[in-house]
Amino acid sequence: MSSDSVYKAVLLDHFHNPRNKGDVDGMEMVRRGSNPRCGDEIDVGISCADKVLKSVRFRGRGCSICLASASIMSECATGMGIQQARQLIVKMQQWFSDSHDDSPPSEQVAALGSLRQHPARKKCVLLAWMALNEGLNGIEEQNG
């Protein structure tokens, strides 16, 4: 099985069996990422304790890549400190902006790398990550 096929299998697994997908009502902070160009909308919910993301969940609609990326994001971010999560978001953006930077920010997100050759899908990949970023901003504003 080629690495492309492995990555595709990982993404499809996240699409068919999304982690942390469902209700976000009642979570500490909920922020929406939306892409009016294709109608995709992802709500990301975060609950924190002691500046650690205890729970990251999402709900919404989107293409398989958008939803698989949201699922991967929720798995990665859960248990991270707020600053650590912010750093990962920045690295994800860089990874999708710089075609020369081939090393993935973490093993958990490596499968998304197969989409770096499709610039048109960048926004699909990053939608949930940007909503997470907004949510972290909201939490920090809330905590002063």
Place this chain on the structure above:
Amino acid sequence: MEKALPEAISPPPRGQVDFDVIRGDFPIFANSREPLHYLDSAASSHKPGCVIDSISNCYSRYYGPVHRGLYPLAESASEHYEASRQTIAHFINAQSSDQVVFTRSATEAINLVASGWAGRHLQRGDEIWVSQMEHHSNFLPWQRICRHRGARLRIIPLDSGGQLDLENAEGIFGTKSRLIAITQVSNVLGVINPIEQIVERAKQHAIPVLVDAAQSVGHMPVDVQKLDCDFLVASAHKMCGPTGIGFLYGNPQRLAETEPLLLGGGMVDEVKIDSSSWAEIPARFEAGSPDLSGAVGFAAAVEYLLGIGMQAIEQRLRELTVHAYQTLLDIDGTTLYGPENAGNRSGIISFNIDDIHPHDVAHIAAEQGVAIRAGHHCCQPLMQQLGVSSTARASFNIYNNEQDIAALGRAIEEAKRVLRG
């Protein structure tokens, strides 16, 4: 000065057109390393070798500044440019080549009319009518000019089959209506609109009609005298011509009522410190150095299409559309948008597959060598009416064949297999 045109170009008799040979005229297919099933011609079409060669010949044999020099090379450049204009004028059966203004695109042509004609004539309370199916390029310029002038943008609704519902467009032919801007063929639904009937009724009330012919010119016979429209716009790149050039057709009265959009070199008669006067039509609308190679390539595309015959092209696109429509209909879980009657449809089919995002359909199709479009197709008001945020779209041109449609069917089945698990 008005120039009389020679008799209409009669295409060489070709008998039965062999569309396998036609496909061979387009080098992109032979040059593609992977199989290429290009079903995105409504976005932009491919170019036959003769068009590509005409552009190369222009630069290597007779290129020079248009309408600016007195030496032979410049005169030759000007002659080729004006001959290209004549070819386009013939193609749409304009009475004179002076009625054809070269623009950068259909989009620019609409903006020219919105700014230069509607901007001068609209009063507070007036109405401009467009339809729910318009491309953003035939929507946004009107939205803005209406806002600036205190006028109202009115929308012709669609019926459930995607056809114009003129009966429910109350006031379209009323006293406040100043212009109707309507597409001849929808870039999403493929529906062919009854332009002649709309113009006929509009004329009874002296309401000008602009026709967005971006998806119709080059795909079916289009005759501006038969349509009797006031303005008509199109782009070369959707009809086998080069990118970066299109045209505005206007009847003499309407063009005379229109102010130029761009000011600058080549469009003036006399410039003084405190006032200036414009050159004759159409030069007054073509500020800046004209796009000679674009015009020449555009004319080469038109001559190529005329060589095949517009009726043969229309017939071929209809056959492909009927076949593709049935292929998609036979796939479980497809929703097809627009008219069911192929006779009222050009070579465009928008569709969705149950529970599969159109971007996923297009992505998986791409992996099978099938190029289709997915998105809102620059028609967000129409998407709102259809109740979807996006659709997949297959569109056809003369180089497409039955294998392309079969590949589309296989690609959709593959998308279903992969994404439904």
